[in-house]
Amino acid sequence: xxxxxxxxxxxxxxxxxxxxESQDLLYQVAEQVARxxxxxxxxxxxxxxxxxxxxxxxxxxxxxxxxxxxxMLQNVKEKFGLSVTxxxxxxxxxxxxxxxxxxxxxxxxxxxQTDLLVAAANTxxxxxxxxxxxxxxxxxxxxxxxxxxxxxxxxxxxxRGNMYGYNNLAVDFRNIFDMKAFGYPVCMDxxxxxxxxxxxxxxxxxxxxFVPMMALAAKAFGTNGYFMEIHPDPDNALSDGxxxxxxxxxxxxxxxxxx
Numbered sequence: 001x002x003x004x005x006x007x008x009x010x011x012x013x014x015x016x017x018x019x020x021e022s023q024d025l026l027y028q029v030a031e032q033v034a035r036x037x038x039x040x041x042x043x044x045x046x047x048x049x050x051x052x053x054x055x056x057x058x059x060x061x062x063x064x065x066x067x068x069x070x071x072m073l074q075n076v077k078e079k080f081g082l083s084v085t086x087x088x089x090x091x092x093x094x095x096x097x098x099x100x101x102x103x104x105x106x107x108x109x110x111x112x113q114t115d116l117l118v119a120a121a122n123t124x125x126x127x128x129x130x131x132x133x134x135x136x137x138x139x140x141x142x143x144x145x146x147x148x149x150x151x152x153x154x155x156x157x158x159x160r161g162n163m164y165g166y167n168n169l170a171v172d173f174r175n176i177f178d179m180k181a182f183g184y185p186v187c188m189d190x191x192x193x194x195x196x197x198x199x200x201x202x203x204x205x206x207x208x209x210f211v212p213m214m215a216l217a218a219k220a221f222g223t224n225g226y227f228m229e230i231h232p233d234p235d236n237a238l239s240d241g242x243x244x245x246x247x248x249x250x251x252x253x254x255x256x257x258x259x
Contacts, residue, residue: 003083003102004126004154006043007185011258012225014085014103014128014187015250016047018240019063023072027079028232032247034080039251040258045103046082047227048073052239053089054109061238066093070100085128091119098123108132108160108192111143121150128156130189133163137175144182157182158227159218160189167196171214176221187225188218191243206243208234212253219257226257 006012015033017025030046037044050069052062063069073084077100085103088094089110097104104120108130111117120127129143140157147155157179161169171193179186193214195206215226231237234244245253 003043003045007126007156007225010042012043012045012185012187013254014045014047014225014227015230017231017237018049018229018244019052019061019238020048020050020069020072021061021238023075025232026072026076029230029247030076030080030082032230032250034082036250036254037082040254042258043225044082045085046073046076046080047085047105047229049087049239051089054107066096070096074100088116088120091115094119094123098125101125103128103156106130106143111135111140114146117143117146118150121147121152124152124154126154126156127152128158128187130158130160131175131179133161133169135162137172137178140175140179141182144184155184156187156225157184158187158189159193159223160227161193161195163197169193169195169197171217173217173221176218176223180222180224185224186222187227188215188223189227190215190218191227191229191240191245194243195240196242206240208243208245211243211245212256215253215257228253 033046050063083102087105087107103126105128111129111132127147159175161171164170190211194210229244231244232247234241
């Protein structure tokens with residue numbers, strides 16, 4: 001059974017640190033992600049970003065870059081036997097990332113960028129399109145259509161909240177139901193949905209306390225999968241620390257979703 005077929009038939013998880021801080025960090029987290037895959041017998045994909053191209057401040061850490069980042073993910077694949085994913089921001093990155101990644105993630109702010117969607121589709125890999133903060137679930141028909149019309153129907157649509165006001169997000173869980181109507185698996189981004197964008201003095205704030213609640217609410221609305229960024233020491237992470245789940249809390253969150 002292909003990865004996409006597994007995702008269609010079982011609850012799935014996309015897990016990993018926000019940004020590639022070091023190879024050692026990726027190994028530390030991937031070891032636990034691989035353990036989760038074996039323990040719960042569900043599709044699990046390891047995620048980390050080679051470039052955080054939309055950081056609030058130009059001074060913020062962005063990542064190791066495309067070439068180094070793909071080697072780091074390849075090392076994770078070989079060492080732990082995990083499927084991997086990362087986000088791409090420009091069309092020319094798709095082919096290189098597609099040589100390593102099983103899923104290519106389209107960032108929310110870029111989900112209507114036709115050339116980016118088509119480039120990702122053309123790799124033949126699964127394309128995970130995150131819903132923009134300014135779109136409804138129903139609006140996501142059109143980004144999905146761009147990928148499908150490029151000849152690739154291996155599509156995931158991900159809910160990650162909507163802009164509610166300055167430095168805040170709100171989640172309308174009806175979006176999950178609406179996106180499922182298109183016939184593709186839907187994923188809940190449980191960690192980015194608790195962000196407070198730009199709300200921490202030049203960087204994004206948030207509150208990881210609400211991550212388990214976001215996940216359970218998404219389950220009630222019929223989500224197929226869960227995206228959660230995790231880190232052994234999120235308070236000292238180089239990106240998005242306030243929203244990441246502590247690595248030692250991962251089992252507790254997953255068990256609540258599979259019970």
